[in-house]
Amino acid sequence: MYSYTLKRLFQGLITIWFIATATFVAMHSVPGDPLINERGVNEEIRRNLEERYGLDRPVLEQYLIYMSNMAKGDFGISFTQQNRSVNDIIREHFPVSATLGILAIVFAGIGGVLWGALTALYRNRLPDVIIMFLVILGISVPSFVIAAIGQLALVSLNGLVGFSVLPVAGWGTVLHMLVPSLVLGLGTMAFLTRLMRSSMLEIISADFVRTAYSKGLPPTRIFMKHQLRNAILPVITVLGPAIAAITTGGFVVELVFAIPGLGRFFVQAVQQLDYTVIMGTTVFYGAFLVFMVIAVDLIYGFVDPRVRLE
């Protein structure tokens, strides 16, 4: 168990190194140079800027400096926002994204498990047909369209009631978080519902369920203790990819709902070609996702004793 954890962490570190290197290579093969957007920069200022960002050194040396800074957790200074370090930006805006993401995961997880179990129990009957239709809709409608529709629904709801029940955009209170996180979790919820349904269908006809019935257990107990708990296991395995999907899906939701999260900053940085912010956030997100996947795998080992972690 411990050796497995250590091994996974080590592999994770190598993966992060790979991500950092790939980021470095990608950003250094961009045509032109980072200062190309600075208009009317004369030679002297340009040289000063290059010196400040270390762009006057050979590429290999830049790489070594970059890697050692990354190891120290120092992502550098933003190109476009004066005197703001990338660490500051992450520290300030990541908690917003994380709150949104956690809420979305909770929505998606609870919703997916409940809907999935429900559709399996009512297989081929009306609730199943309705929910599976919505699930197919949720899988095939792009996230930004869902976000736009969600916002439109808020506008018309507020218009109908006559005062602002739920804020249409922005961030701050719990009310601000409700609709964006629901919208963000919807796609994942649809995916989890599908998975939960097929896993539940398999469990419903399993031998141990029949045994439980034949020994006279009440159906609610069978549902909670025998069916649900076993059917949830495959859902846990896909939580890693689901977290990744919600993290990047957050970009769109943050843009549409004007939420000051890290995703919106990343998109802005990409549009303004803010090199240090792009590199810093990519490596940060990459590391975050790698550790999330490891954490999910470890949790799975705890939850399902049949899985041996080696």
Next chain:
Amino acid sequence: MKDLVLIAKDFAPIAVEREAQSITRPSLSYWQDAWLRLKTNRRALISLFIVVGLLVFTIAGPWVWTIDPAAQDLDQLSSPPGANRRAIIVTPYLPWSGITADSVPISGQTIGATAEIRLAQPATTQAVRLEWDPVPGATGYRVYRNLYSPAPDGALGLPIGEIYDARRISYEDLLDLRPTRFWYSIVATDELGQEVAEYTTLVVNVIRVVTVDEAISDGLVGPNVVPKLGDEVFVKLHPLGTDYLGRDMLARLMYGARVSLFIGIIAPLFFVLIGILYGSAAGFIGGRVDQFLMRFADFVVALPFLLFMILFKIAFGIGPGESGILPMLVALIVLSWPATARLVRGQILQIREEAYIAASQLLGAKTYYLILRHMIPNTLGVILVTITFAVPTVIFVEAFLSFIGMGVAPPTPSWGSMCNEGIQTMLNHPHELIFPALLISITVLAFNLLGDGLRDALDARMRSRE
């Protein structure tokens, strides 16, 4: 003891048996069997028709609907489908000197609103000319225009005119006139330029007009017909309306389909091909090389996909005039091959151990024969299913990137970038968002259902339990 002499006849059967077992139906190949199974799956079959229909729409559409997707129809900006296309032929625009009152009545106590607003001339898309009665005590007027009836205490709309002379009691509106209904409000202002509380509103229905020259140059009348003043003509037809720049939505959707489906189909073909080569190489060679190749694939899988799509798209260059299709293809291929590689490697390793391979080898089959006859046909089903499921994923990625402004560059239409533009004007002109979003959803849905059907039909082992 007599010698038993056996001749050939003794070994003949005593009676000819009836054929107890025979194959009465023609034997089916794998693909025939799969097709039969697919045909019984109604959802998959409908999806297949939809996919074929989309391809026809994309490839043949631009020959049928020959309007240039980049051409702007400035008479019809953001016009919804089924909009009124009637237009009246009028003389070219003539300047208007406006109306000036001889004097303004002396003020009473407070400055009120004007008694009424009149149209000096019929309101057309050339100009809306308003006149009103002078307001006693006023020193000027402010003119507002709104698309909705101004609610009490509500905003009056866009302030379009400011008049600093109380005797000047007319206003000519030339700004972005469209054949719709406008609410014009006029408020008198005092010496300090402050508005008085009261206002008067006039509802104006603007009529679409064109001049004789415009009608001829736009081909709104027959080739040899000289239009007369007051004639009724119809402006160009846009079945699905126009976007905010007056470009034909149907033509743009067709060209956008070319971009979206091109990326959606070509990218999976390429990365699946690379995945097959990589995976089968790893599977065949085995040992250290296999380990190394698969570990590298693991690293590529670990890269956060969309973040690196964005990074690679920047890295592969978005120069001026670059539509961004090629960088996106390259980035997709670079990042997406490992999943197929893993799958193919697994299949190869599995098939290699099958009994029929051993039998084939015993019968003297060479390696290339094994690959061509057994390995490839047996993995083809799985690969086809992978490609079908990859198409909607790639279409989503394209739409996502175009939405955050990292996808296909603006003049080139793609469904994603059209959605992005449509979302800006969602409240007033929903058709600009609905049509591309609908097409994306239908395409993704069709490919997903077709993929489900193909998986059920092609591969008994992967059959879904739904």
